[in-house]
Amino acid sequence: MAFLSNLVNGISLGSIYAMIALGYTMVYGIAKMLNFAHGDVIMVGAYLAFCAAQYWGLPPLVSLLVAMAACTVLGMTIEKLAYAPLRQATSLAVLITAIGMSYLLQNLALLIWGANPKVFPDLISLDSLHLFGGELVIKGATVVTIAANIVIMVVLTLFINRTKMGKAMRCVSEDRGAAELMGINVNRTISMTFAIGSCLAAVAGFLLCSSYPMLQPTTGSMPGIKAFTAAVFGGIGSIPGAMIGGILLGVIEILGKAYVSTELGDAIVFAVLIIVLLVRPTGLLGKPMREKV
Amino acid sequence: MKKLLALVLALALTLGMTAAFAEDLTLTIGHIGPQTGPAAVYGLATYRGAQIAADEITAADNGITVVLLNEDDAHDAEKSITAYNTVMDNGAQMIVGTTTTAPCIAVSAKAFEERVFMLTPSASSPDVTAENDNVYQLCFTDPNQGSASAAVIKDRALGTKIAVIYNNADAYSTGIYQTFIAKAEELGLEVVSTSTFTDDTTDYSVQVAAAKDAGADLVFLPIYYTPASQILIAANTIGYEPVFFGVDGMDGILTLEGFDTSLAEGVMLLTPFVADAKDELTVNFVAKYQELYNEVPNQFAADSYDCVYALVAAAQKAGVKTGDAAEDICDAMIAAMQELEIDGLTGHMTWNAEGEVDKIPTAMVIKNGVYVGLDN
Numbered sequence: 001m002a003f004l005s006n007l008v009n010g011i012s013l014g015s016i017y018a019m020i021a022l023g024y025t026m027v028y029g030i031a032k033m034l035n036f037a038h039g040d041v042i043m044v045g046a047y048l049a050f051c052a053a054q055y056w057g058l059p060p061l062v063s064l065l066v067a068m069a070a071c072t073v074l075g076m077t078i079e080k081l082a083y084a085p086l087r088q089a090t091s092l093a094v095l096i097t098a099i100g101m102s103y104l105l106q107n108l109a110l111l112i113w114g115a116n117p118k119v120f121p122d123l124i125s126l127d128s129l130h131l132f133g134g135e136l137v138i139k140g141a142t143v144v145t146i147a148a149n150i151v152i153m154v155v156l157t158l159f160i161n162r163t164k165m166g167k168a169m170r171c172v173s174e175d176r177g178a179a180e181l182m183g184i185n186v187n188r189t190i191s192m193t194f195a196i197g198s199c200l201a202a203v204a205g206f207l208l209c210s211s212y213p214m215l216q217p218t219t220g221s222m223p224g225i226k227a228f229t230a231a232v233f234g235g236i237g238s239i240p241g242a243m244i245g246g247i248l249l250g251v252i253e254i255l256g257k258a259y260v261s262t263e264l265g266d267a268i269v270f271a272v273l274i275i276v277l278l279v280r281p282t283g284l285l286g287k288p289m290r291e292k293v
Numbered sequence: 294m295k296k297l298l299a300l301v302l303a304l305a306l307t308l309g310m311t312a313a314f315a316e317d318l319t320l321t322i323g324h325i326g327p328q329t330g331p332a333a334v335y336g337l338a339t340y341r342g343a344q345i346a347a348d349e350i351t352a353a354d355n356g357i358t359v360v361l362l363n364e365d366d367a368h369d370a371e372k373s374i375t376a377y378n379t380v381m382d383n384g385a386q387m388i389v390g391t392t393t394t395a396p397c398i399a400v401s402a403k404a405f406e407e408r409v410f411m412l413t414p415s416a417s418s419p420d421v422t423a424e425n426d427n428v429y430q431l432c433f434t435d436p437n438q439g440s441a442s443a444a445v446i447k448d449r450a451l452g453t454k455i456a457v458i459y460n461n462a463d464a465y466s467t468g469i470y471q472t473f474i475a476k477a478e479e480l481g482l483e484v485v486s487t488s489t490f491t492d493d494t495t496d497y498s499v500q501v502a503a504a505k506d507a508g509a510d511l512v513f514l515p516i517y518y519t520p521a522s523q524i525l526i527a528a529n530t531i532g533y534e535p536v537f538f539g540v541d542g543m544d545g546i547l548t549l550e551g552f553d554t555s556l557a558e559g560v561m562l563l564t565p566f567v568a569d570a571k572d573e574l575t576v577n578f579v580a581k582y583q584e585l586y587n588e589v590p591n592q593f594a595a596d597s598y599d600c601v602y603a604l605v606a607a608a609q610k611a612g613v614k615t616g617d618a619a620e621d622i623c624d625a626m627i628a629a630m631q632e633l634e635i636d637g638l639t640g641h642m643t644w645n646a647e648g649e650v651d652k653i654p655t656a657m658v659i660k661n662g663v664y665v666g667l668d669n
Contacts, residue, residue, distance in 0.1 A: 002506060005531075009498040016495075054551065107329065115333030116588075117519050119526075119551035128530065137531050212495045213551075214523055222493035257499040262488040263461055265499075 001135045006258045007251065012142035014250020015149050016211060019204040020227030021234065021242035022152060023197040029237035030173045030193045033091065036098040037078060038201060039224015040105035045071045045202030046120065046209040046219060047113055053121055060123035067202040075198020079191055087187075102221075109217040117216040120209035141210040148207060152200065153243050160239070165192060173237070226253075226269070233273055235286025244284060249273075317356040319615040320608055322347070322601065323380030324363045325373060325400065326392030332368035334545075335593050339392045339414045341586055342594030345578065346601035357605060366391060370399035377403060386619050387411070387608070387626065389600045392593070394418045394464055401428040408620040410627065412604055414596035418464050422648035427623055429630055429648040431600050431639070433565065435465055438540045438654065439472030442513065442563055445656050447480040449667070451561070452511025452536055454485045456504035458524060459515050462491035469515035469540055485509050490520065501527040510535050517542040522549055525556045536561065541654070544592045547662060554662050563654040565639035566595035567664040578638055592639065599637030607633050 020042060027035045045067045052063035082101050086094050126140030160166040168189045171179040180186050208223060209215055227246060234245025249269060256268035276284065324343050326336030340363050347359035362383050364376035373396030380388070388404065388411040391397040397416035404411050405425040412429045413421060419436065422428050433441075446452060455477065460466035477484055486507035488500040501524060504512050512528075512535050514521050521543055528534070539546075539562040546557050568579050568589045578598060582590040610633065611625035630644050640652045656667040 002502065005502060006499065009496065009502075012498075013496045050551075110329055110333065115329070115337065116550060117334075119522060119549055119553075121551055139530060208495075212523065213526065214495075214519060215551075216519075223495055254496065254499055257488075258502070262490065262500060262503075266491070266493075 001132060002258075005136050006254050008136065008138055008142070010251035010254035011247060012139065012145065012211060012250070013254060014230075014247035015142070015145045016204070016208050016223065016246075017227045017230045017250050018149050018243045018246025019145065019152070019200070019207060020223055021231040021246045022149075022156065022239065023200045023204065024228050024231040025234075025236055025239060025242040026156070026197045026200070027193055028231070029239075030169050031083075031190045032173075032176075033083065033094045034098060034228070035083075035194075035197070036095070036224070036228075037101035037105055038197065039220035039222075039227070040102045040109075041071055041075060041078075041198050041201040041220070042205040042208065042224065043109060043215075043217065043220035044074060044105060045198075045205030046215055047109060047205075048202070049123070049206045050118060050120055050209070050215055053123055060125070063123065064203070064206050067206060068199050071202035071205075072195045072199045075194045075201070076191055078198075079194040083194075084187060084190075106217045106221070113217070115217070117214055120213035120215050122210070122213070123206070124210050139211065141207065145207045145211060148203065149243060152203070153239060156196075156239055165189070169193060229270070229273055232283055233276060235283030238283070238285045241283055241285035248284075317358070317615070318608070318613070319358040319360060320605060320613065321360045321362065321384050321386050322604060323377070323383075323385030323388045323390070324361055324597075325366050325376045325380065325388060325390035325396075327368035327396075328363075328365040330367040330369070332393050335415060336365065336368070336392045338591055338593035339390070339597035339600075341582065342414070342590065342597035343389050343601050345581055345585070345594075346598040350601070350605055357609075359601060359605060361389075361601075366393075366396050368393050368396060370396045372396075373400050374403060381407075381409065381619065385409075386613065386617060386622060387604055389414060389597060389604065391416060392597075394421060397421045397428075401425045404428065408623040410619070410623045412600050412630075414600045415593050418468055419649075420464070426627055426646075426648070429644055429650070431596050431603065431642070431650055433541065433652070433654060434649050435468030436472040437649075438563060439469040439474075439515065440476040441654050442469070442515070442538065442540060443473050443476035443480055443482060445563065445667075446477075446511065446513070446538060447482055449656075451538065452509070454483055454507070454509045455511045455513055456486040456488075456507055456509035456535070457484060457513045457515070458488050458490070458497075458500045458504065460491060460517075460520065461489035462493075463516075465542065466516050473513060473515060494520070497523050497527045498531075500524065501531065501533060504535070505531065505533045512537050514539045514543065518544065518546040518549060522546055522552050522556075525560070529556050538562070541565065541592055547659065547664075548589050548591070554659075557659050558662075559659065561656060561658045561667065562664075563656055564592055564664075565652060565654055566592040567655075567657060569663045569665075574638055595638040599635075599639050599642070602637055603630075603633060603635055603642070606635055 023038050048070050049063045049067040052058045052066045124141045129138040168184045172189045230245040230249040231242045234241030253269045257265035326339045328336045347361045351358045362380045366373035366376045377400045394416040415432050417432045417435050459470040486504050488503045537560045541564045543562040544564050607629040610629035613622045634643050642652045657664040
């Protein structure tokens with residue numbers, strides 16, 4: 001039973017990583033850039049949801065929608081101001097800009113919301129599931145996170161494969177120059193990608209803080225890095241890959257901590273990553289010739 | 294009452310001394326601590342506590358003016374050195390700080406070379422004072438807290454099977470853990486589970502489950518209140534209700550925004566300062582702090598407040614005069630500190646030659662959302 005309980009905790013943590021990894025993989029797959037500020041957009045989303053629920057007294061779902069809308073605008077603004085001017089620059093320049101953006105967001109949050117950590121309110125009113133006579137507890141937030149992950153994955157896959165905008169995204173991903181020649185508005189497509197990625201970040205922030213209710217300006221950093229690892233693990237650019245990578249990473253982390261050593265938990269995670277990348281350099285689901293996203 | 298009496302006596306002594314010297318003293322004190330970044334909460338508290346003390350002393354109109362020069366170090370050793378250079382360039386004669394341990398180790402080495410007297414309100418590692426005769430601490434050292442906790446748990450029979458969860462990426466937490474374990478072994482306490490986390494941990498379910506599965510009836514948490522709140526939430530999720538025992542880092546859990554304080558009910562902790570204490574010194578300080586900064590002061594603010602009073606008292610003892618250079622008064626300050634005996638917000642304090650403070654931590658328990666003494 002202890003094993004099952006750890007497994008559930010692992011899936012719970014992993015589904016959060018998966019949710020964040022979806023945003024990373026979207027942007028990487030299409031814009032071919034690592035948006036290191038993604039973790040911080042998550043933090044901003046969580047703060048906005050917190051403010052909406054705690055200070056303005058809005059219902060949970062409305063708080064989430066407010067955070068999603070605000071993060072979408074934030075993501076598009078960041079892209080317009082910081083990344084778009086660097087469209088022709090080297091990928092290193094863009095990477096450094098993204099890291100700078102990450103620090104900018106963290107420090108803005110510090111300025112606006114202060115350094116004192118806040119405990120995120122319990123906005124998901126779904127009761128915990130008590131199975132096997134209370135031996136196994138599954139938090140309501142975990143159930144919601146897993147369900148949200150599946151819904152988002154399906155919707156994203158359909159969007160990418162079935163809509164005109166999705167088609168444009170696949171084209172830009174495959175060959176930006178050729179896409180432009182074929183009359184696809186590359187800037188608009190990338191901007192749209194950031195909008196979707198940031199909107200997902202708000203959802204991820206909401207769910208992250210519902211499961212692990214600690215909110216401070218650095219909240220998004222470590223989950224962001226772990227999720228990036230998950231995206232690489234699953235094969236960056238692949239949507240199901242991000243999902244599988246995220247969940248596996250969470251499960252490995254928790255089982256490693258539970259059965260090997262709490263001190264080595266993170267070391268085990270990254271050791272597994274290295275092994276996977278040695279055997280499959282493109283990640284679990286990434287194929288060298290695969291159509292990205 | 295004792296604190297009040299001591300305050301009156303200290304005041305009388307101060308007045309007497311100014312009368313004797315009949316010379317006004319302007320003391321320039323530098324404060325260095327993180328006011329931005331992840332540890333900002335501690336640096337802001339120490340700055341505010343020190344500022345209140347400085348204003349109080351200046352306003353008391355007995356010939357002493359305290360000028361506080363404040364610099365932010367963002368909990369970064371290099372920035373802390375820059376901050377130190379800035380306050381020294383601006384004429385600081387001594388330092389309150391630095392607030393956090395890692396920058397303090399860097400700054401104290403430099404201050405040792407340049408002979409600048411430092412009194413840190415909160416950098417609690419023995420590494421801060423180890424090689425430096427010019428650095429004094431006003432907070433407990435980490436080793437003291439660990440052994441004092443084990444002694445209280447043993448004396449009061451608070452638990453028979455003990456689990457420990459600590460932050461192994463943090464010098465503060467690890468330091469307390471090591472002395473706790475050593476003392477627990479000496480006293481014959483049974484430690485059934487030990488697990489760790491780091492600053493980047495988001496999930497605490499494994500650590501809590503390990504304590505539960507080992508059948509621990511007391512969980513010792515030598516950690517700060519932020520992760521502690523997450524551990525309390527995780528324990529509540531799986532319906533685990535042992536006694537939780539914390540140290541001074543636990544202080545702050547009741548003012549954590551959004552935290553359901555009912556989860557902290559029954560949590561015990563060792564702390565030198567409680568904002569709910571009813572003595573006049575504490576009541577006045579808390580009222581003033583709330584008025585100025587709109588929040589309840591934590592022990593960092595209280596320690597820093599005491600630091601300024603201790604520095605002023607030591608400076609008077611050492612015969613420091615307005616405009617004396619830091620390196621000229623350092624040795625006199627060191628001698629004066631060792632003879633100093635003061636009562637402040639955080640209790641009765643004396644210092645040894647290593648720069649460690651001697652004061653008694655009080656065991657507290659959270660009842661109905663406030664700290665009360667374990668004996669009450």
